Structure formats: structure tokens, C-alpha cells
Amino acid sequence: MTMFGGKNPEVLVVGAGPVGLFAALSLARLGVRVEIVDRQWRTRAHSYALALHGQSLQMLGELGLAESIVERAYRVNSVGLYDASDRRAEMRISELGGPFPFVAVMPPDQLERVLERALEQCGVKVRWNHEVARLVTRTNRGVSATIHRLQKQSTGYAIAHTEWVVADTAQLEVVAEVHNPPQRSLPEQVLSLLAEGVVLTRAKLRDALAVKNERLGEALESLERAGRLRRTQGGWQRLD
Structure with missing residues (x-):
């Protein structure tokens, strides 16, 4: 079919x-x-800073999305360079000119939702x-x-x-x-969710995989012993 x-x-x-x-x-x-x-x-599900420069915003503007994205973003007009507590230099992005003389900073999931909604309209x-x-x-x-x-x-x-x-x-x-192929093992499923630099807490992994906390703990420990995962402050991260 x-x-x-x-x-x-x-x-x-x-x-x-x-x-x-x-x-x-x-x-x-x-x-x-x-x-x-x-x-x-x-x-x-994870969050990190995504910076959109003027040229990127112009490309999004050609699709009619720049205004919606800028409304959700934090504008950065200048960047200071420090040596310890001493301010050594400043880059004034606002002086670069163009339709978007700033850097728009926002969580990537917000940008993805705007793009996904626009795609659904197509x-x-x-x-x-x-x-x-x-x-x-x-x-x-x-x-x-x-x-x-x-x-x-x-x-x-x-x-x-x-x-x-x-x-x-x-x-x-x-x-x-x-067809009904054999199911992937729990460690393989964990590694799949943590691909491409994704960092997830144990709770988010448990909810995504719909498994008991004890089973997930065993899988995480086995992967950690094998050197394939590590614990960070933000959650679990894949190493390979």
C-alpha cells in the first residue's frame, strides 16, 4: 500500500x-x-539558546514568519567582551543596519512550532x-x-x-x-531518544518510554557502565 x-x-x-x-x-x-x-x-523537549542573526531573520521574513518569531524572541543589540569582571570591548549589533539590526534569541522549540504550524497550513x-x-x-x-x-x-x-x-x-x-519485527531493547530506545546531543532527565525518559522507574534505572546504569551515557546537571547525555 x-x-x-x-x-x-x-x-x-x-x-x-x-x-x-x-x-x-x-x-x-x-x-x-x-x-x-x-x-x-x-x-x-530540551531547551537551549538559539540565536537568529539578521540574515536568518530575512530568510524567515521571505516566508512571512519574521514578525511572529521576533515577537517571541529576546533582542540582543550589543555584545560585551569581558576579562574577568573588566569590560574590554563591545560589539554593537544595532549599528550593522539592515531590516533586523539585532540578534533574536529564543528557545528552539518555539521556532520549531512556528515553522511546523506554517507547514501544516501548506x-x-x-x-x-x-x-x-x-x-x-x-x-x-x-x-x-x-x-x-x-x-x-x-x-x-x-x-x-x-x-x-x-x-x-x-x-x-x-x-x-x-509486520511485527522484534522490539528494540530498552537501552537501544534510550540511545535513540538521546541522539543528536539531546539531554533528558530521568523523569522525561521514563514518560517518553512509558516504563517503570526500576527498569529504566537498570538500562541507564548499564549504558553508563559501558561508557555510552553520562549524567549531567541537566539530565542524561549520550556519549557516542
Whole structure:
């Protein structure tokens, strides 16, 4: 059976972070049939500072999103350089000119929500819990990818079914086959959630995986002993 509502996308974007969402939205606004997948269950749960410079804001402005983003951001007009407590120099961003003479600082999840809502208005929804397992370039058939759709269960995340994406002459044909492959181990699921520098507390991991605290503790300790995780003030972080 076909995926994506029976319509073959021309572009498959992998990763629904700010860059992936922006790319998908730009393509959709140009009339390109695009789909976007991400192995996470939603926008990023962790928070860190995201700084948008004038050129980035201009690009977002071309999509009609700059005003909405600036309203949510903290404006930085100058940056001071210090040596201990002594202020040595100052960079005045406000003197650079242009339509956005400042740096807009905001949590990345807020930017992602703005981009995701704009993408939905174009009729494109992010397919969360979808993981690209393999990508193969074929000489005569273009590119094919194996995509796992993860399904949250009482024991964690399991592969609900696998889709094969085949790109032929600038089109992606997606075929899905439902089956019941073996479930990934709990340590593997933990590592998947902590990919790409994500830092999550034990409580957030427990809620995301829907497992008992004792089982999660055993998995975290085994991964820590193996040198694959470490504890930080903000939570657990993957090392490989």
C-alpha cells in the first residue's frame, strides 16, 4: 500500500529540527510535493539558546514568519567582551543596519512550532516517530530508503511497520508493509531518544518510554557502565 495519502512526494526531508522544517516549508511554498519525517515523538523537549542573526531573520521574513518569531524572541543589540569582571570591548549589533539590526534569541522549540504550524497550513504534517533505517543509491532506480514507524507501547517504542521509499525520475514512491519485527531493547530506545546531543532527565525518559522507574534505572546504569551515557546537571547525555 502507498504511504503519504497515496501521493508520491518529490522530496523527503529527514529531520524536523529548525533547518529541516525551514527546508520543507520553503519547498512546499514553491509547490514541491514534500514530506518530512523525524524519529522523535515531538519537537525537542530540551531547551537551549538559539540565536537568529539578521540574515536568518530575512530568510524567515521571505516566508512571512519574521514578525511572529521576533515577537517571541529576546533582542540582543550589543555584545560585551569581558576579562574577568573588566569590560574590554563591545560589539554593537544595532549599528550593522539592515531590516533586523539585532540578534533574536529564543528557545528552539518555539521556532520549531512556528515553522511546523506554517507547514501544516501548506497541507504538510511532520511524521513524528519515523526513523530512516537505511538509504541506498540505486543506479537505475534512483534512491531507496527503509523507514521505520515507531509506535509507543506500554513497554516502550516498537517498530509498527516498515516503509520502503523509492525515488524514480525525481519522484518518491513509498510502499508500506505491515509486520511485527522484534522490539528494540530498552537501552537501544534510550540511545535513540538521546541522539543528536539531546539531554533528558530521568523523569522525561521514563514518560517518553512509558516504563517503570526500576527498569529504566537498570538500562541507564548499564549504558553508563559501558561508557555510552553520562549524567549531567541537566539530565542524561549520550556519549557516542
